[in-house]
Amino acid sequence: DRVRIFSRRLTDVTDSIPEMVDYAKTKVKASEFLIEGEVIALGEGGKPVPFQDLMRRFRRVHGVEDMVEKIPLRLYLFDVLQCDGKTLIDLPYTERWEILASLAPTESLAPRIMTRDPKVVNDFMQAALKEGHEGLMAKSLTSDYAPGARGKKWFKIKPSDRLDVVIVAADWGSGRRVGWLSNYHLAVRDDTTGEYLVVGKTFKGLTDAEFDMITKRLQELKIRESKWTVHVKPEIVVEVAHNEIQKSPRYKSGFALRFARIAKFRDDKTPEEADTIQRLRKLYEKQFENKGRLLKEVP
Structure with a gap:
C-alpha cells in the first residue's frame, strides 16, 4: 500500500x-x-x-x-x-x-x-x-x-514561437564553455520608456565558433563588468525560439521565456526594431486561446 x-x-x-x-x-x-x-x-x-x-x-x-x-x-x-x-x-x-x-x-x-x-x-x-x-x-x-x-x-514534436530580442548582458561560461560569454540576458524594449526589460537567459543554440565570435563582439560593447557578468550596450539583436511565455517575478518585465534558444543573429535589425514588452503581453494573452486559466485565484 x-x-x-x-x-x-x-x-x-x-x-x-x-x-x-x-x-x-x-x-x-x-x-x-x-x-x-x-x-x-x-x-x-x-x-x-x-x-x-x-x-x-x-x-x-x-x-x-x-x-x-x-x-x-x-x-x-x-x-x-x-x-x-x-x-x-x-x-x-x-x-x-x-x-x-x-x-x-x-x-x-x-x-x-x-x-x-x-x-x-x-x-x-x-x-x-x-x-x-x-x-x-x-x-x-x-x-x-x-x-x-x-x-x-x-x-518531441513541438511548435516554437519566435521573438527578436536584444542581448543586454552575458555571463561567463563554465565547463566546456569556460572563457566564453555564453549565457545571454535577453531583453525586449518598452515602447513607452525605451527601457530594455529582461525576459530570460539562454546559452542554447550556438556553435563553438559563434560563442567565440559573440564573446568578442560583446566585449567591444561592454559598459561594466562584475565577477561573472558583463553588461553591454543594447545593440545585438537575436531571434529566439521559445515554447511558452510565463509570468515571472524574477524579472522587472514580469515575464520569462520558457526553453529559450537562439535561432539566429539578426544583424539586419536595429535594437529599436526588436520586439516590445507591449507585444509580449499580447502574445502572453493569446496563449490562453488554447490553454485554460485557473478556475480560482491561487496565492
Missing part, C-alpha cells in the same frame, strides 16, 4: 498530489509497479493551464487539500518500467504499452496513434495544440526504455 511519486528530476512530490496516490492504490491492477506518466493542471473548460501553475501544486506542502480543489489535475500514463517483480525496460515499446493498457483504465492512457502518414501526424498535432497541449512525443515501436535519456528513438 506504499506509494511514492517523483517528478522528472526525481523530487518526491507524493504529499503534494494526494489524489494521484489514491489513483495508484485503487485503479492500477498490480500489487507492485513502476509507471511513468504526466499530470497536467486543468483550468477553464478543462483545458491545461501553463506549466508554472502546475508547479504550484508540486511545491505546496501546506493547504494541500485546498489546492486539490483549486488546481485539479488530469493524469496521462504512457509507459511501464516494472510490474509485479518483473523489469520491463528491455521490452519493445509495443509490448510495454500492452502491459500498461492491461493495468490502467483506458481514460488514463495518453492518446496515441500509429501511422506512417505525415498528414495524420499533422492532424493529430493540431488537435493536441487546440486542446492546449504543447505538442507530441514520437516513439519507435521497437524502442526499449533508456532511463534518463530519450536517445534517437524518442523525440
Whole structure:
C-alpha cells in the first residue's frame, strides 16, 4: 500500500498530489509497479493551464487539500518500467504499452496513434495544440526504455514561437564553455520608456565558433563588468525560439521565456526594431486561446 511519486528530476512530490496516490492504490491492477506518466493542471473548460501553475501544486506542502480543489489535475500514463517483480525496460515499446493498457483504465492512457502518414501526424498535432497541449512525443515501436535519456528513438514534436530580442548582458561560461560569454540576458524594449526589460537567459543554440565570435563582439560593447557578468550596450539583436511565455517575478518585465534558444543573429535589425514588452503581453494573452486559466485565484 506504499506509494511514492517523483517528478522528472526525481523530487518526491507524493504529499503534494494526494489524489494521484489514491489513483495508484485503487485503479492500477498490480500489487507492485513502476509507471511513468504526466499530470497536467486543468483550468477553464478543462483545458491545461501553463506549466508554472502546475508547479504550484508540486511545491505546496501546506493547504494541500485546498489546492486539490483549486488546481485539479488530469493524469496521462504512457509507459511501464516494472510490474509485479518483473523489469520491463528491455521490452519493445509495443509490448510495454500492452502491459500498461492491461493495468490502467483506458481514460488514463495518453492518446496515441500509429501511422506512417505525415498528414495524420499533422492532424493529430493540431488537435493536441487546440486542446492546449504543447505538442507530441514520437516513439519507435521497437524502442526499449533508456532511463534518463530519450536517445534517437524518442523525440518531441513541438511548435516554437519566435521573438527578436536584444542581448543586454552575458555571463561567463563554465565547463566546456569556460572563457566564453555564453549565457545571454535577453531583453525586449518598452515602447513607452525605451527601457530594455529582461525576459530570460539562454546559452542554447550556438556553435563553438559563434560563442567565440559573440564573446568578442560583446566585449567591444561592454559598459561594466562584475565577477561573472558583463553588461553591454543594447545593440545585438537575436531571434529566439521559445515554447511558452510565463509570468515571472524574477524579472522587472514580469515575464520569462520558457526553453529559450537562439535561432539566429539578426544583424539586419536595429535594437529599436526588436520586439516590445507591449507585444509580449499580447502574445502572453493569446496563449490562453488554447490553454485554460485557473478556475480560482491561487496565492
